[in-house]
Amino acid sequence: METREPASHLERILRAGKFAVTSEVGPPKNAEASVIHKKAKPLRDVSDAANITDNQTAIVRMSSIAAATMAIQDGFEPVIQVTCRDRNRISIQSDLLGAYALGVRNVLCLTGDHMRWGNHPEARKVYDLDSINLIGMVRAMDAGKFQNGEEIKPAPRFFVGGVENPFAPPYEFRPFRLKKKMEAGAQFIQTQMIFNVERFKEFMKVVVDLGLHEKMYILAGVGPLKSPGMARYMRDSVAGMEVSAKWVERMEKTPKEKWKDEGMNVCVEIINEMREIPGIAGVHIMSIEWEEAVPTIVERAGLLPRPKASELATPQPVAVAA
């Protein structure tokens, strides 16, 4: 039986059985390094790691690996997002070797938003791999093999994650797609932002029946609402998102000066519901361009203080999926 040390702080926390908290930082649409330092600062002490997005919604931004390097300089662990939209398998593997050399240990594999709704709709798409093949490729690199089978020595060691959206049809197929990700080698999963707890519970029931939560750590995606307008927009216009009527009504009943406070309360309530669901190993807080909300949410949810690396006992070695 093969054993391995945790590749990252996030993996160490999850293996120790602690409820993990990850957050998200969007790199700026310019070359200003101070933006990353400023955004990462409120998140550092309240979350275990932060996702650094890779040109999300197909809008050109600073490279996720460059921004992740800056987060590491601030003593903060990044999770780099890698999308298949802009790079083929050669380029992705080369970038990952570089990212590892710069200290990146967590990789989140996504297919990536299509450029049609981004700011360069005339760009050529790549999509050489899809997210499941990408997870397989990164895990193969972790095991010392390039995608073509050639050996990497020494091999980069990553904690590899994927994403899943339980709120997009065909709903019955979603848990089985998650199973495919498990078979490809995903070690953790972050879900789409949850505003429909009932649907998510149904999804998790099938996931637990399939036994996927024992092979991967599933982090529930949550986020604060800023205004009733944002809730309605997410309900009506964002593909693959569902917002329950009760949250929209609640935001609409709130006076304008209390919108942000109420939005954070909604997020805290959803986090508390997530902690009751079997198979959930943590939460991923997506505060879209509103990083200041995260410390308040984590504090109100009673998830402080976050465990320090020195506090965690050396975890027992566990078997690794082939």
Next chain:
Amino acid sequence: MKWFEFGPIAWARDYLNTHPRAEKFLDVIGLPAEAVIKKTLFGCQSCGQCLLHENGYTCPMRCPKTSRNGPCGGVRANGHCEVYPERWCVWYRAYNRSKSLPMPQSWREDMYRVHPPVNWELINTSSLLNELTGRAHGVKATKPEEKKKEAAPKPAAKA
């Protein structure tokens, strides 16, 4: 064991793998015929490694993200595509068709296994021929000289 490893089919496969000119000749005839039929019926994109039968007769290469392993997270609530809201999501249709259309059980189950990434070397070649020669499953064509070289040392080793 794959269907193409039996009797005369296996012989034809070996013949084609050792005779690249015969194979090329078949490719010239086979590709347009296959392309016309599959393009008309299924909107084939000529990837050379057909997944139609495993996907409820729906071509996954028509997906704007060419996703061969399942629907992306952006499928709209009505089952339409995130990128082109007027079109159906390829995978939404594939999932429903694989449940309703007549096909062997093994094809339905194939939807639930992980498919390897597209081999772009096979793009614009005949998928049927690739299936027959085994190239769709990673078999590399061997030239006749190489085959002779491989066969030669074997008797020597026995002696």
